[in-house]
Amino acid sequence: MKILFVTPECAPYVKTGGLGDVSGALPATLAAQGHEVRVLMPAYSGMQVSGGAGIAVEIPAHGQWPRAQLLQVEAGNGVTLLLLSCPELYDRAGGPYVDATGRDHHDTARRFGFLCRIGAALGTSASPCPRWRADVVHANDWPCGLAPLYLAQARSPAPHEPAAASVMTIHNLAFQGVFPMDTADLVGIPGHWRGIEGVEFWGQLSMLKAGLQFADAITTVSPTYAREIQTDAFGVGLQGVLRTKADRLTGILNGIDTQLWNPATDQLIPHRYSAADLAGKALNKAALQQRCGLSVDPRAMLFGLVSRLTSQKGIDLVLGVLDATLASGGQLVVLGQGEPALQDALLAAAHVHPAAVSLTLGFDEALAHQIEAGADCFLMPSRFEPCGLNQMYSQAYGTPPIVTATGGLADSVVDATTQPGTGTGFVMRSQNTAGLEQAVGRAMTAWRDPPAWRQLQRNGMGRSFAWTESAARYLEVYQRAIDSAQG
Numbered sequence: 391m392k393i394l395f396v397t398p399e400c401a402p403y404v405k406t407g408g409l410g411d412v413s414g415a416l417p418a419t420l421a422a423q424g425h426e427v428r429v430l431m432p433a434y435s436g437m438q439v440s441g442g443a444g445i446a447v448e449i450p451a452h453g454q455w456p457r458a459q460l461l462q463v464e465a466g467n468g469v470t471l472l473l474l475s476c477p478e479l480y481d482r483a484g485g486p487y488v489d490a491t492g493r494d495h496h497d498t499a500r501r502f503g504f505l506c507r508i509g510a511a512l513g514t515s516a517s518p519c520p521r522w523r524a525d526v527v528h529a530n531d532w533p534c535g536l537a538p539l540y541l542a543q544a545r546s547p548a549p550h551e552p553a554a555a556s557v558m559t560i561h562n563l564a565f566q567g568v569f570p571m572d573t574a575d576l577v578g579i580p581g582h583w584r585g586i587e588g589v590e591f592w593g594q595l596s597m598l599k600a601g602l603q604f605a606d607a608i609t610t611v612s613p614t615y616a617r618e619i620q621t622d623a624f625g626v627g628l629q630g631v632l633r634t635k636a637d638r639l640t641g642i643l644n645g646i647d648t649q650l651w652n653p654a655t656d657q658l659i660p661h662r663y664s665a666a667d668l669a670g671k672a673l674n675k676a677a678l679q680q681r682c683g684l685s686v687d688p689r690a691m692l693f694g695l696v697s698r699l700t701s702q703k704g705i706d707l708v709l710g711v712l713d714a715t716l717a718s719g720g721q722l723v724v725l726g727q728g729e730p731a732l733q734d735a736l737l738a739a740a741h742v743h744p745a746a747v748s749l750t751l752g753f754d755e756a757l758a759h760q761i762e763a764g765a766d767c768f769l770m771p772s773r774f775e776p777c778g779l780n781q782m783y784s785q786a787y788g789t790p791p792i793v794t795a796t797g798g799l800a801d802s803v804v805d806a807t808t809q810p811g812t813g814t815g816f817v818m819r820s821q822n823t824a825g826l827e828q829a830v831g832r833a834m835t836a837w838r839d840p841p842a843w844r845q846l847q848r849n850g851m852g853r854s855f856a857w858t859e860s861a862a863r864y865l866e867v868y869q870r871a872i873d874s875a876q877g
Contacts, residue, residue: 391868393420394524394554395429396509398486398502398533400471403437406485408644408779409531409561412611415647416864419857421468423865428524430509432480432501433461433473441465446475447518454576455504460518472519474508486533499569502533502597503577510540513554524554526868531560532567535601536577539589542604543580545875555871557864558605560598562776563619563626564702567597591627602631607871608639609864611777612798616641624774638874640867643801644777645857646786651762653787653851658759663788665851668844671763671788678764681757682723682748690721690746691837693830694765694789696758696780699728699736704771704794709735710823715830716746723748723765725757762787767833771818771826775799781815785850790836790843791815792829802855806846807832814850 399405401414413429421427444462451457458476465471474480479501483490487498495501506529511517513524529537538556545553573595574584584590589600602608610616616639618624620632632639649655653671654664660677663670672688679686693715697703705728712722724736724747733751740747750757762768768784768791777798784791790806793799795817806813816833818825837843 391865392426392523392525393417393428393868394509394512394527395427395530396505396527396534396537397429397431397530398505400429400431403439403471404431404434404486406487408611408777411647411779412561412644413530415645415857416861417469418467419645419861420864423861425865427468428470428472428512428519428522429465430472430474430505430512432486432505433475434486435481435483437473439463439471439473441471444470447520449508449518454578455507458504458508460508462519472512474505476504479504499567499573499595499597500576502567503536506534506536507540507578509534509537510544510553513541513556514544514551526555526557526871528557528559528864528868529601529605531562532565532596532598532601534558535567535597535599536579537601538605539579539583539600539603553875555606555868555875556604557607557609557867557871558601560602560608560610560619560776563598563610563624563628566591566599566626566628569595569597571595596628599628599631602628602635605871606638606874607867608632608635609867610639610641612643612801613641614800615776615797618774618797638870640863642860642863642867643798644779645860646779646782646855648786648854648856651759651783651786653763656759656763658756659763660760661763663763665788665848668788668847671847674760674764675766676764678723678760679721681760682750683744684721684723684748685745687721690719691834692721692723692764692766693769694761694767694784695722695724695726695769696761697724697726697728697770699724699726699732701729701732702773703728704773704821704826705729705732705736707771707823707826708769709739711827711830712739712747714827716743718831718834720830720834721746722769723761725750725752725754725761727751727753762789765789766837767792770794770799771821772796772799773821778802782855785814785853786855788847788851790833790846790850792818792826792833794818794821794825796821804849806836812849813846814853
């Protein structure tokens with residue numbers, strides 16, 4: 391199968407969150423299974439890319455779209471990177487979504503509309519890549535939402551134009567790419583698709599809605615989240631659309647890179663260990679306590695948290711239970727950044743309790759690994775979580791997580807209290823401060839029983855979160871999309 395993966399970010403080149411990890415790992419897994427996979431993304435300013443360079447394809451200016459180049463790079467993992475080079479749109483300071491001042495790029499819709507336009511073209515007879523046309527175009531999140539629309543547009547003239555099937559993946563429904571409706575002129579959306587049955591969302595244009603309306607198949611990143619987003623509580627205004635598309639919506643749990651996240655081989659942690667030999671776990675805890683300025687005390691239960699510091703991630707709940715946790719002999723190490731009020735509250739707690747609370751603002755890849763390896767327990771009380779990856783990393787590192795029963799957290803963590811023989815973490819019974827305090831209490835009680843805790847650790851470390859099974863599910867979706875497009 392010829393698969394084109396269209397994405398605004400891809401690890402290790404450009405990454406702002408989980409989408410970057412998925413864009414790096416899923417295509418590589420599909421390629422390893424024998425499929426011909428290409429990843430299309432913008433060539434942002436300052437990107438560092440290594441690999442074998444192929445030909446550069448010239449893309450002439452056309453209508454409202456600028457001149458560009460398509461740079462082919464063999465990434466070394468069986469995947470061909472297609473970097474869309476267009477200095478007018480992508481050669482500027484900042485990240486994929488915001489400029490150097492932290493504001494949205496003034497031409498965001500056009501930047502990603504062009505990416506979608508080229509992605510769709512690669513699925514038609516007008517493909518800019520000589521002798522290569524995708525069988526399926528896999529569009530990811532709102533920046534790629536117009537690709538399914540453009541493919542549908544390519545099929546609509548007579549005589550019928552063969553075009554690739556389209557798959558739209560929702561990584562987080564809360565981000566929808568909403569712009570004034572006159573943006574439709576800039577990105578070439580025909581008038582008859584600007585209504586409620588097309589891209590219109592409360593009088594504006596939603597790029598994500600475009601993807602949902604016109605894709606041959608829709609996926610999201612966990613089975614529970616696929617059900618949640620069809621409800622008023624989680625649908626963020628698109629639940630009606632998703633309910634009408636339920637027959638083409640599939641929830642597939644993300645995997646993790648099990649080579650990168652493996653405590654037996656991880657070069658970013660001081661001491662390597664495995665389920666068979668957990669001795670290194672205590673050494674990593676002491677090293678983490680020392681690095682973060684906490685009391686180096688094996689009798690203190692160390693809780694870890696790596697997250698955006700937002701209410702969505704339940705950071706206010708963590709603050710709500712912090713005093714009781716510290717009074718019970720706990721410690722907390724946090725890595726992240728986010729809402730100023732939550733940052734300030736954590737900074738204040740670290741100032742008052744310097745031997746028990748540590749906050750590192752920003753992101754540090756090595757410290758993220760060291761927290762997974764050194765913490766006794768990982769906190770992830772998200773109010774909603776489409777998939778989540780840290781709860782999987784935590785289980786792989788023998789660090790049982792505390793989670794809410796939502797999205798991918800519900801699909802990937804087995805509660806140790808209700809299923810003691812197979813438990814891998816602690817699922818909160820209510821999504822509030824009382825629920826987190828009760829879960830922390832259960833975890834601390836279990837931690838004080840070393841044989842039971844080691845069994846809990848080994849249960850988590852024995853689970854497989856590799857991408858292989860999820861990739862097989864995606865291939866099934868691709869085939870259904872192809873059948874639907876051809877039918």
